[in-house]
Amino acid sequence: MDIAKEIKKYLIYLNELGFSYIPADENFKKLLKNNTYFSENNLEKIKNAIANCEKCPLCRVRKQPIWGEGDLEAKLMLITEFPDKDEDFYGKPFVGAMEELLEKILKSINLTRKDFFITHAVKCKTPGGRPPEFEEISACKTYLLKQIKFLNPKLILAFGFTPPKIFFDNNPTLSSIRGQPIKIKDSIILFTYHPNYMLKNPAVKRLLWEDLQKFRKFYEQIFKIS
Known part of the structure; x- marks a missing residue:
């Protein structure tokens, strides 16, 4: 059941009955007001x-544009570059x-892909x-920035050369x-090399490992994990 759609149908029903207000307590009204389904720019x-x-x-x-994959309630986001043919x-x-390879990399810092919402820049x-x-x-x-706005991740891991071009106008290396760690509104984002780039350039393996360890430390600090 799509709860948001059912609520919307119920509100229409109340309107047809002649109600000019929502017969609900203040907490429920706040929920409706803040729910992204009813927002002008909601995730759907x-x-x-x-x-x-x-x-x-x-x-x-393209065959299809890729929205992303993962739990919309996840407090971690992984931004990769752009889709390959597969x-x-x-x-x-x-x-x-x-x-x-991604699973191995995330496992090295005691995380899995299920901990993230994953999308492309x-x-x-x-x-x-x-x-x-x-x-x-x-x-x-705009699409990526809106995803971040509505998903509101606390911590973002960004792979590759493309994501920085979304966030910086001066095109840094x-x-x-x-x-x-770079603060993006309510999120902290950490940029590093893409695993595929590491395969082609083994010299960056150590740098990627260092960045992953930093990401884990920020994760522990933000979510107070000892």
């Missing part, structure tokens, strides 16, 4: 907007060998797997910001 509308997006040329080469086919982030695959261009990143920027 954002998801539909992504599914039908034609803001940039990537809409012509993710585009299956419609979710981190599939096949990359899913196994750019929602559609690119031709030949090339890096997204400025126009494509700009087209997806990943090496200059990786491992540093």
